[in-house]
Amino acid sequence: MKEEKEVSPIFQSVEKNLQIIIDPITRIEGHMALHVVMDAEKRKISDAHSYATMFRGFEIILEGRDPPDSIFINQRICGVCPVPHAYAAALANDMALNASPPPLATVIRDLTDEAEILYDHPIHLFQLAGPDYSQAVVSKFNSNWIDAAKDYTCEFKDVHGCATIAELMEALNPLSGRLYLYTLKMERHARKLASLLGAKHPHVNTFVPGGVSRTWNANEAEETLSMVFALAGFSKLVVTVWEDMCRFLYDIGYEMVGARPANLLAYGTLDDPEVYDGKYENMTEFGNKRLFPPGVVDKGELITHDLTEIHLGVREFVDHSYYKMWSQEFTKDPIGNPLDAHHPWNKETIPNPVSRSWDGKYSWGMCIRWYDRSGEKHVVEVGPLARIYVSALAGLTNFDSPYSAIKTGGGRVRISLPVTRSELLPSQLWDPMEFEWRVPSFSIGGIAHVNTIERLRARAYNHAYYAACALLNALQMITYMGKGKTEVWTKFERPGFSMGVGLNEAARGALGHWIVVKNGRIHRYQVITPTAWNISPLDPDGEHGPVEQAEIDSPVTESNDPSNWVGVDAMRVVRSYDPCLACTVHMYSGGRLIKKQRFSPISG
Amino acid sequence: MVSRREFLKTLLVYAAILSMSNLPVKADKTVELASEHVKRVMKGEEDPVHVIWIQGQSCSGDSVALLNAVDPSIVDVLIGQVQGVPPVELDYHPTLMPQWGVDHISEEAGSLARGWDANKIIDDVIDGKYDPYVLVVEGAIPNETTAQKTGGYWCSIGESRGKTYLMEPYLRLLAARAAAVVAIGTCASFGGIPHGKPNPTSTRGVYDVLGHGWKSSLGVPVVNVPGCPAGGDWQVKAIAHLLLTVKGLLPVPELNKYNMPVFLYGQTTHELCPRGVYFGLGKFSEKYGQPLCMFSLGCKGPISNCPINRTGFVEGVGRCTEYGSVCIGCTMPDFPDEPYAPFLKELPTILLPPTKPKPEVIKTNLTAVGAAAIAGAAVGGGIAYFVGARMGKKPKSEEEEKEGGE
């Protein structure tokens, strides 16, 4: 890797341009590195490349195995977000193995997923990204913020207990801050709920094709309900802390950091137990019934919420990644729609490791893009911001249950959380609260944009959204049990040939699993993770991926002399995407050695 | 200052650990040692033990599970909850540390920026500035020679000043000075998922890289704490034990043939399974979700050493087979391959363990023995019955069944 350390000739003036390699990027999941060029005079990031530094080769390990094994193995792609992987793999298996889960099974799957997000968003906000906004880090690298933080009064001090942003920053200090420590405990409570539902967490053991492998009874349903209430109370803290922090960040002019146009994509998640049947031909219908609907946003406008269309528009490119193009195996999907050669059902992973070059190949991450029906390309980012943005525009999620309510539409999401009394919560979090998230008014040149602040804020509101959904699902669970609908599994088959897809949302955005079964075994398996969308390298047209777009031209706010810059703003931008690198590259295999085995001619 | 209550609590902790690990050391002698130690800690004479936590081919699941631990939690350990336990500093942990890699490649960095570079910690550890330290490894270690043949690498943990910190050589460098090395999770212990057939990156566990007979400078072998992921409580208890070993307060924990501490992994999932009685009676669930034995739906509990049915996973909650999922053998060296996979297919009965406990087990492990012997006896009957039933034989009468158990 030595040859890459040379200063590129385009950057002639060393004083003006500072090149930094940030490796390891810590406080994310996995092994990721970032190469940034900062213009010290303009105080801007002028170039950025993000890349991954570890490979495991899951896809090869999966080939030829019993299809259900993919549910167990794929979870191990990521120990931070295993449940969405288990869920997506289960959806793909339901479809490929012809099994529609009974309603209680879907409810249990949804609740397991919600439990995970109720820990995953806070661990990001308080333990991973949070320290970047703590007094410990800010006083070192943005010391000029400190006075402003002391003067800034928190609107929600009655809820989270911090009178000023300076106090809030102190509460975020790693290992000593009040909020850092308290949130660890509540996150554990959420994983405890995931363990109750999933037998253990990380890596739940209960997801199987056709439902769940969980002996479920009333006593456990009651425990679930109690834990969900406590976690819904916790949401009130998560939202108010980050609402105050985000307002402060706008106040000090941080809005240009990580800015890019509002081009977003979500597959949606949390299936309706009455509608979901695992059938490909019904994907549009069950997609629209999800508590988070699917959708694609182009410059702030929702252009589709049809899950089948979104699915067929997914493309992978390898022009700047260490892979070779594959040959097309399928020309039609199972219901006769044309299937592009770059669609993941067609993809075969052919590693092609060459030396790193910022103009040529530099990443193990694939380039993922979305194409609409007219064939137009969209560079979209995925994540909690995309999820809530789509929901606010689609207006498809509206419920008012005895425990919680969500109303969406017109660019707004209104979330109502009930009284949440719990010994785990300070009494300030007991009162019912209602939050409204609105599509950000931030725009550049008349085009709707998103930024680092909005990614943080959306993550906090997602927590409340998921909590409201969990309360709804818990109520559904009790109702099914009361009606004696206690079946949690239907038999699955191992067919001679079939295709399956599972699309849902991990904490950090749209997640897709694709399976092709031949002779009852896994013929091919592909995963496209949210981080793969976000850290996409350049595409065939030379357009940067979302994280790179967000980094380039982003202001540098560091208060020290450039020789002591550490790239804290670049880190805040990367972390605002909550990257999960294990997810992104671990599906791929590296090294020429294995290539021989992988090049068998494709049949059928 | 330490209150009398805290002081007593400290001793209780030691006593608890001692009872847990079947020590040959006399308890009063250890209590004496421990109280001497507590005095030194209180006077500020005791140096901290450093913990350096590196990640190879991992999913960070063990780090997340680590946060599940309670009494003590990992934060309790780091903030020094129990006075007298050696002060612990977690200096390097990719998911939790505040620092990150900072490598100015266009000009010399200032001291502040250099001081913030995570890679500098690794350099300093190798230079001996963090002695004594316990090296914790999460994730498998791919064989870099296979990647280097083509000029690439499988796994790097950092890059600074023209150096790429490849996992495999850096594991060796860091292990060389370590007082003890702990492999957390099945990947670090045995290779785990990335090691699954056909093992595309020629990856393996820590003790496969260092050598099964390897011992640290203090004479401690690699301690494996497997599980996918390893339960947080198992991790903290294993690490706490080793911290005390490093301080000379406890001997090396007794290990089984896979270097797993016996106080955690002495029994199988099956021996601890509340559904064991149904196994014995030959009552098997036919559908996922039913409350009977999960063997015929794929459970590998009889061949998996795992404490989850005793400890739970998060604050006691979470138990694979009790809750109705199948055990997939996620703690075992051959996971995720046969005989554990296919996970949802029945284990061939020929692979069931022998019906009676081996005599040497009785000699080496006193606490586990009673339970194992009893479980073994009970289970023996079950297997005999069960094998008979599977082969299409008629179920035995109750008396015959009793005989089968003896």
Ligand code: SF4
């Ligand atoms: S086979 Fe599995 S479910 Fe049955 S008793 Fe043993 S561990 Fe429990």
Ligand code: SF4
């Ligand atoms: S019971 Fe089996 S699957 Fe569950 S944690 Fe233990 S070894 Fe892993």
